[in-house]
Amino acid sequence: RIPEHPRIVKLLGSVIDYNDSDQTPVLLVMERLRRDLYVALKNRLEFSVRMRVALDVVEGLRYLHGLGLVHRDIKLKNVLLDEVNRARITDLGFCKPEVMMSGSLVGTPIHMAPELFTLKYDHTVDIYAFGILFWYICSNGVKLPTNFDVCSSKDILWSAVKKGVRPERLMDFSDECWSIMTKCWDTQPSQRPYLGEVQEKIEQILNNTRTTSMATSSIEYEGSDFGVGDFVLLSEITKDAFVQNLKLRFDNGRIYTYIGEVLVSVNPYRELSIYGHNYITSYKGCEMFERPAHIFAIAEAAYRTLKQRLINTCIVISGESGSGKTEASKIILRYIAAVTNMSNQAEIQRISNILIQTNVILETFGNSRTNRNDNSSRFGKYTDLNFDYKFDPIGGKIQHYLLEKSRVVKQQIGERNFHSFYQLLSNKKSLQEYGLYLKPEDYYYINQGQCCKIDRIDDKKDYEKAIEAFKVVGFTQDEISTIWKIIATIIHLGNLTFTDVDGEHCLIVRSNDQNDQLEWISKLLDCEPSDISSALTSRVVAARNEVFQSRQNVTRAYYGRDALSKVNCI
Structure with a gap:
């Protein structure tokens, strides 16, 4: 018995x-x-x-x-x-x-x-x-x-x-x-x-x-004073009730709220102490609704589904510009790195660090200051994480799409070009190497928004972070130098001007000092000035068995200059 x-x-x-x-x-x-x-x-x-x-x-x-x-x-x-x-x-x-x-x-x-x-x-x-x-x-x-x-x-x-x-x-x-x-x-x-x-x-x-x-978790328990943690539990399902509950929670420091299995996040535009080790521990291994609404719960639910059902899982992060999508993706990556196999933590940390540093590079060349957000992503991205049989991350890839190439040549008042242009100009040591002797405000492509300097953005510090990220990801010094040469070339292209000859064709305006834009462009691209001049002031036309060169007027030359800059941007 x-x-x-x-x-x-x-x-x-x-x-x-x-x-x-x-x-x-x-x-x-x-x-x-x-x-x-x-x-x-x-x-x-x-x-x-x-x-x-x-x-x-x-x-x-x-x-x-x-x-x-x-x-x-x-x-x-x-x-x-x-x-x-x-x-x-x-x-x-x-x-x-x-x-x-x-x-x-x-x-x-x-x-x-x-x-x-x-x-x-x-x-x-x-x-x-x-x-x-x-x-x-x-x-x-x-x-x-x-x-x-x-x-x-x-x-x-x-x-x-x-x-x-x-x-x-x-x-x-x-x-x-x-x-x-x-x-x-x-x-x-x-x-x-x-x-x-x-x-x-x-x-x-x-x-x-x-x-x-x-003692350490301020969101372990949520009383009625914090509003309703899941919108499906609202007694009145109306727009006003939704907004009122969202505001009540935000005013009490609760930026996350569920709608069933969907998480609504309100960007506080400041750092919060709700992503530390104690919070990670409190959500690790828990079912989604065992703890108050949090992005860690979403990450844990996706990771647990991957392990239990042995199927691919996906987290879709969507929202308006400035809603915090980029930061949310970083937080999820950090959580996954923290909860995976502790015995192999060094290798996992190395892989997760590469993925996180890849985000730094993408932000440098794909993010910019807009009227709604100082670090707005001007592209979409799909991050793919790969796990081994023990469900530890072993690598990943990031696919980007819909890059706003037009921002390279045109910005609205109050907005900036991509961060990389201002970061390069903040590095005094490289300015002579790339021929960037003028003030940032004197470069056409990066001052159309009339806000080259933003107090909340430290371009010099961000440049150093970008250089470090390149090294972590595995770029060689030659590759890093080539990338910054392309950025410098685009800056010079923006200051390239044309003069009309006879209404049908034009010439590039040259200068006799160290600021000759055409000379620097050809040097950075490792070609002859005549090659650049010919490419911008004329075009090759093929008709049947004939190939001939057609002169460009000033308008078409500027169009070609901008088109070349956007191609370099890619």
Whole structure:
């Protein structure tokens, strides 16, 4: 008969073979639970949930030991979780009264205490096995400890265990958790702690976690004063009620609100302290509506769907200019990098850093100041993240489309060209190299909006960030130099002027000083000035078997100049 206890799986009945003289049960009917701990840890669980599971297992073992029973096979697959992630111990097939154990060798190799091989053991083998189980619980994964994974056979593993080899300490293990593990798997059974001591220590860890969470998370609980966190719960579905709720939440520092599985975000245009490690931890492993509305919940839902259903997932970020789309994409990337495999965090951090730095480069050459936003993206982009079989990011690519090329040659009053032009002009060291001797206000392409300098934008600092981003992504010094030469060429093209000859054709206006635009353009493009002049003041026409050159008037020359600048922009 299986003992009845909240932490032990319930036996509902059995099927007996009455043709057998012993009438031995051939099938046990037990309660159905959601999943085992192995599956749960593959999908990651929040730290507090994992500590609660550990407490449940200890409680179940204490009950069995109180009845004089020893489980002898505590492992991930033998701990089942219900809908709210409360644990129950199952598979009592090896469970025996301590006084009846005949010295048989049973259990799962990596969870077996060394004294099992002497065939003389007691209930402390369960404490040892719990120590190994607790290692998995704290690691929040199912990957074998490295010290065990290197063992090529069961015999080699057993030999290592008998010699004192144990799982290694991972970098995110706290001293308290590591102390519990090492004491539980002590080689000497008499030195292992009582389960009551283990339970007390885990309860203390769990209480400290809750206290820290309450102290650091200002959005852990939202009362009625903060408005309704999900618009579908509004008592009155009207535009006025929608806006009023949005304003109430924003005034109380709540920039996120759900509409079912859609997240509405209001850009606060300032930095908020709601994206730190404590917030990441509080949303990691949680269902979407377990916590207040947050972009981390969306990122976690997409990542969890990828792992559980093994299908591609997508997050669509849409909104008007200045609504915060670019920042939202950065936040999602940072979250994914933070919640993936801690044991390989260095490589994951390197990959995520490349993706984030790619955004810096895209913003440099694709973002500009508009009348609504100092850092407005003037293009669309699709970011593709690739994951390996362990669901760790291993790379990605960014596709861009619909770049506003016309901004290179024309901007409205109060707006700027792309950031890259102003960043280059802020770097005094490179100005002579590119022939940019004039003030920014004197360059036609970058001063049509009459706002070359914006107090809120530090072009020099952003230039340094762009250079660093180039290096992180993997650009060579020659490639970086070539890119800035193209930007300098476009600036010079904007100051290129034409003079009419006879109404039918024109010439480029030259100067005899160091500011001769044509001379610098040809130097930067590594060609002859005559080549540039010919390309802008004439065009080649092909008719049947003839090819001839046609002169351009001033209007068409300026059109050609602008067209060349936009092509260089691509």
